[in-house]
Amino acid sequence: MNQSALIRPDWTPATIALMVLGFVVFWPLGLAMLAYIIFGERLRDFKRNANDRADGFFNGFRRSTRRYGPTATGNMAFDDWRRAETDRIEEQRRKLEEMREEFDSYLRELRRAKDQEEFDRFMRERGGRGPEANQYPAV
Structure with missing residues (x-):
């Protein structure tokens, strides 16, 4: 990951300021920023795993049909x-x-x-x- 990014899931002055500002403006925004700081690195892996699972699930449907129509039933x-x-x-x-x-x-x-x-x-x-x-x- 690019560690020079201003807003990254880490305890940087920018993320702390955004978290405090979020709590001042509307507390769920501050909570969301806190969750991003703590769990942000895991989000990338979570997204990749979710996409892989969805692809695997839908590939099961693709295997059940031929290219030009349904397979023979017997x-x-x-x-x-x-x-x-x-x-x-x-x-x-x-x-x-x-x-x-x-x-x-x-x-x-x-x-x-x-x-x-x-x-x-x-x-x-x-x-x-x-x-x-x-x-x-x-x-």
């Missing part, structure tokens, strides 16, 4: 039914994705048509004025 009829249902659901998902793409395409065309209609209306309202009508008259 009951061939159930596994066949599950595979058929998974295929059916995947087919429905593919159809829904195609419908979504068609709808997105429809919306793009609808927006383009609306923009074209607004542009055409603007041009009609503008009348016969061409680019030369916008120029200033010669003096």
